Amino acid sequence: MGLPPLALYIHWPFCAKKCPYCDYNSYAIGWHPEEAALWAKAYIRALETLVRDYPAHRLDTVFLGGGTPSQMPLSVLESLFSAIHDLFPARADAVEITLEANPRDISKTLLQIYYGLGINRISLGVQSFDDNELMFLGRDHNAKVAREALDVVATVFDRYSIDLMYGLPHHTVALWQGRLEEALSLGTRHLSLYQLTIEPETGFYRPFQRGDYKLPENSILADLFNLTHDVCADRGLLGYEISSFAALGQECRHNLHYWHYNSYFGVGPGSHGRVHHNGQTYALASMKNPLAWREGILNQAVGIVEKPPLTPAEVALERLYMGLRMRRGIQRSDFQALESGGYIDGQAYQRLRNQGLMGEDSQTIFLTKEGRLRLDAVVVDLMV
Numbered sequence: 351m352g353l354p355p356l357a358l359y360i361h362w363p364f365c366a367k368k369c370p371y372c373d374y375n376s377y378a379i380g381w382h383p384e385e386a387a388l389w390a391k392a393y394i395r396a397l398e399t400l401v402r403d404y405p406a407h408r409l410d411t412v413f414l415g416g417g418t419p420s421q422m423p424l425s426v427l428e429s430l431f432s433a434i435h436d437l438f439p440a441r442a443d444a445v446e447i448t449l450e451a452n453p454r455d456i457s458k459t460l461l462q463i464y465y466g467l468g469i470n471r472i473s474l475g476v477q478s479f480d481d482n483e484l485m486f487l488g489r490d491h492n493a494k495v496a497r498e499a500l501d502v503v504a505t506v507f508d509r510y511s512i513d514l515m516y517g518l519p520h521h522t523v524a525l526w527q528g529r530l531e532e533a534l535s536l537g538t539r540h541l542s543l544y545q546l547t548i549e550p551e552t553g554f555y556r557p558f559q560r561g562d563y564k565l566p567e568n569s570i571l572a573d574l575f576n577l578t579h580d581v582c583a584d585r586g587l588l589g590y591e592i593s594s595f596a597a598l599g600q601e602c603r604h605n606l607h608y609w610h611y612n613s614y615f616g617v618g619p620g621s622h623g624r625v626h627h628n629g630q631t632y633a634l635a636s637m638k639n640p641l642a643w644r645e646g647i648l649n650q651a652v653g654i655v656e657k658p659p660l661t662p663a664e665v666a667l668e669r670l671y672m673g674l675r676m677r678r679g680i681q682r683s684d685f686q687a688l689e690s691g692g693y694i695d696g697q698a699y700q701r702l703r704n705q706g707l708m709g710e711d712s713q714t715i716f717l718t719k720e721g722r723l724r725l726d727a728v729v730v731d732l733m734v
Contacts, residue, residue, distance in 0.1 A: 354626070356407035357607035360393065360430070361618030362419040363640050366452075369488040370553025371515075371546060375620030375638050376417040383423065390429035392647040393617055396636070397430075399647075399654075400615045401437050404625045404632075407613060409438035411604035412447040414469075420451035424463060431467050446509075446603040448473055453491040453499035461506040471602075472503050472510040473542070479532055483518060488553065500536055509600065511540035516574050518546055519563045523573050527581060534585045539597040541587060543578055545571060572723055579719065590677050592722055609672045619643040624668075630659040666693035671729050679716025698731050 361375070368378045381389065412434065414422070438445075448471040449464060461472070476496045478484050484492060491499075503510050514533055516526050533541065546565065548558045557563065566574070579589045587595040591609060594602065607614055616623040616634060620643075623634035634657050637643040660668070666688050673680030688694045699715075702708040707721035707728055721728055 353406055353408035355410040355607065355612055357411045357413070357604050357612060357614035358397075358409060358434070359604075359614060359616045359618075359621055359623070360412065360414045360419070361416060361616065361621040361636075362414065362422045363417040363619045364421065365416065365418045366421065366454075367488065367490055368553070371487060371548075373549040373552050374417070377640065381640070386423040386425050388644065388648065389423070390426040392644045393426065393430050394433040396617045396647050397433060397437065397615070400617070400623070400625075400634075404613075404615075404627050407438075409434070409445055411607060412445060413604040414447075414449040416450060418452050418455070419449055420455040420460075427464075427467060435468075446471060448602065448604055450475060451499075451503075453496045456499035456502055458502050458506065461502065465506055470507070470509060472507050473602075474500060474503055474510060474512045476500070476512045476533075477515050478529070480529065483515075486518065487515065497536070500538070504537065509540075510538065511542055511596075511602065512536075512538050513542045513544065515544050515546050516578065517566055517571050519565055521566055521570075521574060523570070523577055526574050527577055530578060530581050534582070534587070539587065539600040540602065541582065541595045542593060543582075543595065544593055545575070575723060576719060588677065592675050592725065606676075609676050611669045611672050631665050632657050632659055662691070663693060666691065667729070667733060670694070670732065671725075674717050674721075674725060674729065677716065679710075679714040682710065682713055682715055685715045693734055694732050695734050702728060702731060 363376050364381050365376050365378050368376060445468070447469045449469050450473045452475055456474075464472075474496075476499075477487050477489055479493045479496055481492050484496075500510075500512065512533065514529070516529070530543075548554050548565070558565075565571075578595075582589060582595040586597050588598075589595050590601050591605065594605060596602070611624070613625045613627075614623055615625070616636060619636060619640040620638040621636045623632075625632045625634060634654055636654055637646055669684065670680065670688060670693075673684065685694065689696050689699075699708065702721070703710070706718055707724060709716055709718050709721075717725065717728060
């Protein structure tokens with residue numbers, strides 16, 4: 351059978367500015383160029399520690415996220431990739447390696463350097479091709495910069511994705527359809543489309559609580575969601591996951607690791623991981639504060655703040671939730687194993703099928719379009 355596959359997520363937590371919708375572990379301050387060697391050493395040591403503690407995996411994907419990894423010092427990237435090749439020598443040339451990039455950081459020279467390092471996929475954080483929406487979202491680029499960046503990315507990389515947000519306060523079905531069709535006309539073969547949500551401790555939260563603006567009603571959000579899946583499908587980009595749309599063969603392999611509940615390492619401040627090891631599933635989490643994480647790694651070789659084995663019930667919940675995010679759903683054999691193990695309510699499943707929220711075929715059990723709108727509620731209903 352060979353070694354089990356592994357996904358590696360690398361988190362660079364720093365940005366030029368903090369966007370008001372962002373609740374990721376990211377900071378607009380905190381690192382200095384003269385400390386690049388320290389950061390490289392910390393990332394490498396953290397990765398070496400994970401490989402030592404959880405050996406015997408085959409690296410399949412790497413994803414550099416953030417924050418803004420396109421602002422990561424090249425010296426850190428070079429050192430990190432050298433270590434990755436040393437730690438995972440087999441299949442190093444066949445690994446999918448994605449880097450998230452800010453449109454304002456893009457240049458052909460930088461992209462060629464990335465390509466030379468082994469990066470073979472770019473995720474471009476566009477969010478919108480409308481200047482007013484970009485200002486509202488606090489982005490540091492305009493629509494012209496976004497289009498130019500996309501053009502440059504397409505000259506260097508065969509595989510790339512763009513992120514867009516919908517469900518903004520002024521969004522109607524007609525307006526979002528125009529925005530979406532414009533993005534599709536630019537030739538991208540992978541879209542990551544996220545509904546704007548207002549989270550505590552973000553810049554948007556207090557103005558939203560004060561009533562400075564309102565998000566669209568739930569019925570409109572449902573229409574936007576359904577329109578998104580229909581328009582993308584008409585253009586050959588199937589919604590292979592709730593927020594991910596791709597032409598055949600252009601799916602993000604890294605994200606599929608999460609949804610298939612494979613092992614993945616998280617390296618960097620605030621990163622998380624799940625590792626299946628010796629019959630247990632371990633939840634890994636790193637210190638959120640970047641300097642505390644770096645110093646912990648360098649001085650005590652620690653930075654992971656928790657690694658308890660998950661209970662069978664916790665594993666069942668995560669497997670179900672992640673699997674049902676995919677359009678094709680969860681394998682029938684896996685679903686039946688969860689049911690026979692006493693984690694899934696079989697009567698609830700039949701009820702959800704009768705309500706048109708779930709379906710099945712000979713191999714998989716999945717959510718219908720209406721079911722995908724209610725993922726959280728469906729999972730809660732299914733679990734015993």
